[in-house]
Amino acid sequence: MFSICYMALIPKEQLGANQTQPGGSQPGSDEIAWFSVRKELISEAGDGTPRVEHLVIENEEQNLRFTYRIETAFEKNGVVPIPKPSIKVEEEDNRIAFDHIEMINMGIDRLRNKVEYVPIAFNLVPEKFALNDLQKVYEILLGRPLVKQNFRKWVKPYVEELNEKQEEVGHRPAALYRYTGKMTGSL
Numbered sequence: 528m529f530s531i532c533y534m535a536l537i538p539k540e541q542l543g544a545n546q547t548q549p550g551g552s553q554p555g556s557d558e559i560a561w562f563s564v565r566k567e568l569i570s571e572a573g574d575g576t577p578r579v580e581h582l583v584i585e586n587e588e589q590n591l592r593f594t595y596r597i598e599t600a601f602e603k604n605g606v607v608p609i610p611k612p613s614i615k616v617e618e619e620d621n622r623i624a625f626d627h628i629e630m631i632n633m634g635i636d637r638l639r640n641k642v643e644y645v646p647i648a649f650n651l652v653p654e655k656f657a658l659n660d661l662q663k664v665y666e667i668l669l670g671r672p673l674v675k676q677n678f679r680k681w682v683k684p685y686v687e688e689l690n691e692k693q694e695e696v697g698h699r700p701a702a703l704y705r706y707t708g709k710m711t712g713s714l
Contacts, residue, residue, distance in 0.1 A: 560589055560591075562584050562585060562586045563584070564635065565583050566635050567580060567581045567583065567670075572600075577598040577599050578599045579597070580597045581594055581596060581597070581617075582632055583595075584623065593616075593621055593622060593623055594618065594621075595632075596616075596617055597613070597615075598612070599611065614629060614632065642668045643669075644710065645710070646685075646706065648665050649710075652664055654705060655705055656703065656704060657701035658678075658679055658686070658702075658704060659701060662678050662682075684709075685707055686707060687705055688703075688704055689702070689705055691703040
């Protein structure tokens with residue numbers, strides 16, 4: 528499952544020549560397309576009401592959009608609440624095949640949980656990066672904004688400041704950092 532999530536995060540230019548790409552020359556590649564996937568919080572769970580989210584999968588070039596409503600109730604299993612998602616299609620004639628929506632939903636949830644203690648985000652920025660750029664990656668992966676001061680405090684043990692600044696930017700150049708290779712704790 529994680530290979531699917533990681534694959535979705537690889538820039539198109541980095542795919543190997545032997546891998547099927549949209550518009551490629553391999554059989555069936557004319558049917559392949561890139562889709563953006565986002566999960567939007569509609570309402571938070573509370574007082575017996577489920578958390579409600581929209582999972583949107585779309586391809587603007589082909590004018591395709593699939594929207595699902597996910598209601599997650601939490602059942603108590605001793606002390607730990609266990610999420611029980613219920614997935615409903617918003618437009619009955621516009622759905623993806625089989626249980627793929629459940630796999631995508633689980634992949635997004637697993638990625639969001641794992642990004643807090645595995646250095647996934649550090650693989651999505653250049654070797655030298657500004658903390659703002661790293662924060663943007665985390666916000667995209669987590670699907671929520673982060674408080675700048677709290678993020679910097681959390682990330683400080685995992686990065687080291689270089690004696691370099693950003694070049695050719697239209698604003699005051701930010702300091703550049705590098706990942707130390709050690710990550711523990713959660714965001």
